[in-house]
Amino acid sequence: MSQYETGYGASGNNGGGSGYGGDTAQDSRDGYASTSGHSTVASYSYGASRGGAPVVSFENVSKYYGRLKAVDGLTLDLRAGETTALLGPNGAGKSTSLDMLLALRKPTSGKIQMFGSDPYTGVKSGRVGAMLQSGGLMPEVTVRELVTLVTGLHPRPEPVETTLKRAGIAQFADQRVDRLSGGQTQRVRFALAICGQSELIVLDEPTTAMDVETRRLFWSSMKEEVAEGRTLLFATHYLEEADQAADRILVINRGRLLADGTPAEIKARAGAKRISFRLDEVNEPFLLGLPGLVNLEVRHDIVQIQSSDSDATLYAVLDAGYRPRDIEVTSLGLEQAFLAITAEDDAANGNAHAGEAI
């Protein structure tokens, strides 16, 4: 249990959220060190230089649909100016978490705060712009009319023309909303998320239905938004997007936060490198004790190791007198890292309580 608490603690247990904020480098070291071993819970301190109260905080938030646990004790903070990706497989609780953050659903237990008040007040103050997968558009009006309407609802609106340009919808602004293609519709929904001068932007799977070119344009306009100091939270299943766009990635599975760190840290968490070699006499207990080892697979004489420190792992093998053949060291992408983290969790789920008791 204590490991569990420590794991999440960096982001939430200390009230003011000092786990991220003005914390020392030592804290980050600790956070890192505690997870580089065999522990199943990852936590990294992030953005040690950023200060101030969190834009968003989840405190032990759970959501049940009947007996189904969609979100399970989620604790996290988002700080001003961060771009955070929420990464998880389908049904991981991403959408439910965003729904609760945006006051569309109420948590069964726990507390969510946005700009220091409740989510509803936060949303109605116009300080957040959001685009959800489930959000729809008003039919029978033109794109410009719709954007003008929603812009008018904001206390601090952006000029309509600016929004149309930024969202890349100016060229079809006079078309009717119900006659757009899927990708165009998605861009209009994006326009509605950025038509006010919001401090926080929340996007659920923003680039679904966009082609590659549109997706590129989308992220470049998103970078403009972020450059103005906005905080961005987006859920995605495109790992590549999380890797390229996010400062920080939150990996969630089964409603729980599994990992929290920069893309590089997440990759390291899962064992950033895969080492494979052939070895005639495999000594599994020895291999399991290797430094940096995250995962081990042995098939006949083929050994595959996922390692957070491939150099150290390999030197240890050589130092022990082994002379493996066909050595290959390959980098894992975020995708493999993500799969490794969630697979580990799924495997551990059967004895989740044992895991917590470490």
Place this chain on the structure above:
Amino acid sequence: MSGTLLLAKAEISRLRRNKRYLIFTVALPVMFYLIFGKQNANGYGVSFKAFYMVGMASFGAFSGAFNNNTIRISQERKDGWIRQLRLTPLPANGYVVAKILASMATTVPSIVVVFLLGRFYGGVQMPIWKWIVCALAIWIGTLIFAALAVALGYKLDPDSVQPVAIVVFFFFSIFGGLWFPLSGALQKFGEFTPTYQIVKISTDVIGQGSIALINVIGVVVWFVIFVALATLAVRSTAETV
């Protein structure tokens, strides 16, 4: 409030472009009145011309506030437009209030046009205050059906809401006596409908220059019931809208 008014304005301009809406709320009542309005008969102690004028104005207003809203609310809920609005600074009740305000605005033409027709085609003559009271009674009555539309639109999916709306609409139209004056057993039954009560308030004003308290109470009771149903429907769907 300004956000709600802005949305109401957008709803009105949407409706103004909608041909179907104009056909049901204005063209159809006008056509019926032109065909049937000049019968030599009586209804509730007034001439048929006057009765049918009230009936058709109510029919157009009822249709505008109910049929149209029920289907749209249900569809917009399913499409996620209501959800999208919940992510904006628009107040939580803004969507429903804007819908009702828009209905109130867009039922004005049905009432005005049918009344003009009654005056200049049907030859209905009465003091100006009676015109105003009758128009107001019908106009305020549309609130009842706007509330019922919210209840059904929030509770039922687009596929099932359409037949339900049609059944409810015809039930209240026929048993409320919008198309022909009720009598005998039918009237004993129809007396309870809000449509009957609205028509009766108007014909009482036209014929006797007074309003029966029982009908006013009836209208208020229906209004309270439908508002309660609407509130329940909106609340019970809060997490899924």
